Amino acid sequence: VELLESGGGLVQPGGSLRLSCAASEFTFSSYAMNWVRQTPGKGLEWVSFISGSGYSAYYADSVKGRFTFSRDNSKNTLYLQMNSLKGEDTAVYYCARWRDGSGFDYWGQGTLVTVSS
Amino acid sequence: DIQMTQSPSTLSASLGDRVTITCRASQNINSWLAWYQQKPGKAPKLLIYKASSLQEGVPSRFSGSGSGTEFTLTITSLQPDDFATYYCQHYNSYPWTFGQGTKVEI
Numbered sequence: 708v709e710l711l712e713s714g715g716g717l718v719q720p721g722g723s724l725r726l727s728c729a730a731s732e733f734t735f736s737s738y739a740m741n742w743v744r745q746t747p748g749k750g751l752e753w754v755s756f757i758s759g760s761g762y763s764a765y766y767a768d769s770v771k772g773r774f775t776f777s778r779d780n781s782k783n784t785l786y787l788q789m790n791s792l793k794g795e796d797t798a799v800y801y802c803a804r805w806r807d808g809s810g811f812d813y814w815g816q817g818t819l820v821t822v823s824s
Numbered sequence: 825d826i827q828m829t830q831s832p833s834t835l836s837a838s839l840g841d842r843v844t845i846t847c848r849a850s851q852n853i854n855s856w857l858a859w860y861q862q863k864p865g866k867a868p869k870l871l872i873y874k875a876s877s878l879q880e881g882v883p884s885r886f887s888g889s890g891s892g893t894e895f896t897l898t899i900t901s902l903q904p905d906d907f908a909t910y911y912c913q914h915y916n917s918y919p920w921t922f923g924q925g926t927k928v929e930i
Contacts, residue, residue, distance in 0.1 A: 743868075751860075751868065751911055751922040765918045768825070801867055809874060810858035810913070814867035 715818030
């Protein structure tokens with residue numbers, strides 16, 4: 708199983724960024740996926756969940772209405788569209804595979820998003 | 825939202841020690857709890873799921889227990905590779921939340 712995030716970088720407050728996560732070595736459409744972020748030097752925060760089909764998605768209150776989680780099962784790729792970015796969105800963003808009822812069993816290496824002027 | 829509170833925040837231990845970390849949920853989460861280990865600069869690693877089930881490949885010195893609102897992660901005979909930060913996470917209902925972490929140091 709391999710998960711590879713990309714798309715992080717420096718963005719100004721109010722700006723937008725799209726993260727991607729390329730998955731390989733497993734049946735991608737059979738698994739729900741998630742984004743989890745970690746503020747530098749601090750703890751973990753679950754951001755969003757998407758079902759294997761992509762039809763269901765859930766969000767943390769802190770990003771609801773600003774972030775959109777989608778997936779392209781034909782490309783084995785996840786996308787996190789982040790709009791109206793705030794300083795508190797600065798974090799390392801991880802994509803993580805959800806094994807139904809059993810936790811995040813595989814994680815990517817993370818991509819750093821910095822929101823600053 | 826369900827709040828997860830870990831204790832202690834930092835734990836000093838020696839090689840061979842038995843270590844116990846506690847995680848309390850602000851409301852009943854049944855057994856929908858996972859434990860992760862994280863080392864600096866790395867992604868978290870799943871250790872325990874459903875409160876007490878050991879993830880494949882994780883050494884048997886790690887164990888989890890509890891249900892409802894109180895949970896523990898126990899490491900018997902602490903090894904050099906175990907010095908890390910440990911997080912609990914509930915998945916009873918959205919939003920899923922993590923504890924603030926427990927750093928196990930020498």
